[in-house]
Amino acid sequence: MKIHIIIVLALSLAGCQNVRDRTHDWDRGAWLDLTWDYEASTIYWPTNETFSHDTVSYGINEKGYFYASFSYAAEEHGGTHFDAPLHFSENGRSVEQILPGEFTGKGICVDVSKKTLVDRDYLIGTEDFMEWEHRHGRIPGQAIVLLHTGFGQYWKDPLQYTGTLKPGPEGVRELHFPGLDPQAALWLINERNIKAVGIDTPSIDPGQSEDFRTHRTLFSHNVTAYENIAHLELVPAKDFYVVAAPMKIKGGSGAPLRLLVWIPED
């Protein structure tokens, strides 16, 4: 009996130690905000309206206290935003139907900037993920895969970022930025069982895509996407936690996204 109690005590102390270690990890680390500001200059698809933010009230009111309030209008797919399966899948789920467990989780970041910065139409392929795995180990199941093309550095220069300044269909034809190869998207889904994919360009498909096969492949498998991600150069290759919380638009095909990653200290 005595031995039994000692074993139980030892096990519970070991358990406490684990809990304490985990708490310790969560106390030490940093949040990174991978979200661009929403403002008049925020980049939208050439056929979309841009973001508007108008003053309803601003200043000392008739009762003598300060009061500020604004109205805003935004298309779903501009700035740092979330794509729900409904975007390219008729029976796909809309934004409010995506559960918190589906937009949070462990992340990996695949740096392909050496290739994309010399070839702006580069297709990120399965070999890029193989190369990542060779250095960092197998992509964990249910990973949120962030693709770092380096295009985030062009955010304040829309011509460099998208390839065009023209609005409308003419602008769409001139879009040039890298994207994910649909075959690689299928490989990530079937072979690595990923949860979501994000990229620091306007679209998960390359700018010159006309059939949006990567979007369609992801969404038909219920994998969500994040676009126009900020500051991916600050994100390590692995061992971080992602919170990608979209605005809960009922029936929405996408939504503005506050994208955060937690990077624990070693």
Ligand SMILES: [Zn+2]
């Ligand atoms: Zn989108």
